[in-house]
Amino acid sequence: MLQFGGSIDSVTTLVFGLDRLRAKIHVDMHITPTVELLGLLAKSPLFKGIEPAEIEVALAAAQPRRASRGEFFFHQGEAAEAFFIIVEGRVRLSQITPEGHQVIIRFMGPSDGMGIIVVLSNTVYPLSAEAVADSLALRWNYDATMELMEQFPPLALNGLRLVAGRFQELQDRYRELSTERVERRVARALLRLARQTGQRTDEGVLLDLPLSRQDLGEMTGTTLYTVSRILSNWEQQGFVRTGRERIVIRDPHGLVTIAEDLPKR
Amino acid sequence: MLQFGGSIDSVTTLVFGLDRLRAKIHVDMHITPTVELLGLLAKSPLFKGIEPAEIEVALAAAQPRRASRGEFFFHQGEAAEAFFIIVEGRVRLSQITPEGHQVIIRFMGPSDGMGIIVVLSNTVYPLSAEAVADSLALRWNYDATMELMEQFPPLALNGLRLVAGRFQELQDRYRELSTERVERRVARALLRLARQTGQRTDEGVLLDLPLSRQDLGEMTGTTLYTVSRILSNWEQQGFVRTGRERIVIRDPHGLVTIAEDLPKR
């Protein structure tokens, strides 16, 4: 099953590590068995093109790490000691200004990675990662990460592609922020969230994470008041159905119309 | 001199490549001799920790590429076929929206690299690179880049650190844009430019690149009108001295006061 090259010793260690991880997850966490973890990692873009047997090796080097709603995986400004892949839950990545304004950079869910770049560049986390739902992640520290990168070269390239994608997304958001008006940005934010975390229900697409008006404001560079007004308006037009920290998109196309600034029918 | 391992053939090729490059630069370009190129690359963060002899190898794989003011090294949307290191001049990296709004992401100068991430991730340039002064850059195509990365592992890590830094900067700018008001953002932009391209003169710190009010607006997410008003105001207070596409900072501390929102004396 473990069909990679290496000394017997290292194989033993790895298997032992895997067993320990299995034990931890089962006993401490009462959660996802290893098989599913494997599937999850295999699905993660970071491990694309890497053999399941090799992914097991990676798994063995990981530590599980839990965070309940409101707890942090790491804080902005701390030394970046590890990178994480989320197994379960939702995590909010945000920056806070010296004046106390918060800005939400993005939300993440299962199979997303956080901290990949920073851990390798030996710096400090540039933002904080807070669980907005009870979450579980796998954690690799600096040494483990370096070792993995050396063992499995595709990882480095995958990581790079990932980073390139994120970079581009951030650049696009920057452009939006500087050229588009609020309503459009909010529409885009909702559509983005729908793509990431949308759950199809009979009411429409439910954004499966607790999302306050304040959060949306911090995602789009506006205030909770303005967001509230916009949502009320959309609700009247039948585009969305909102509740406390809960949004269902009933008419995605309506939002697209706004996001793309198309003529309204 | 070329003290790396490799077959005689490859050494020959490399030396030949180097000679060809020298010839090109001397004959076609009438510019910087190889020795200076070496020094420049050695100064570039990308090549940090790499031996001069090895840098020569990298140089041999590069092609010189010139762009006069107004010409582009690459355009947004083109396949990312190469990455560049600027030798001389100034380059403006900007994105343009479908509606035609332009956004300036940053300016770059000698020893800065452009396109490092994208070339390796086989995507498309997410922005355009326009020379705002006559410029010369070294160009490595995909194959050359890959080869270099394999030959000199520190390159990959250096690249990663570089990207991490850029990423962080962009995140900070994003935060600024979404939480701070225009005057502050413009002050920050000027200080950033001063750090990058500032030339000490007896008048003060001259920003050594042609910079219109429009440019500054596109850098800070505002309009040329507002920038003009702000600069006029600052000129009256003696913080800056402005001309057509020309800005001299007379009182950096004054700008810092605004950028940091300190109480005015």
Next chain:
DNA sequence: GCTCAAATTTGCTCTAGCGCAAAGAAGCTC
């Protein structure tokens, strides 16, 4: 020195969106 295009300034108007305040909902906890 004249001409012309491009950059800049400034007055004026207008509005998107900020932000306070105060009054509802909606969930928790006990």
Next chain:
DNA sequence: GAGCTTCTTTGCGCTAGAGCAAATTTGAGC
């Protein structure tokens, strides 16, 4: 289900800054 906290909505006033128009300045080329 009473009480509390935390979200949300909405009215209202206000201002930062957009954006047009019309001078005015600047520098480059001839």
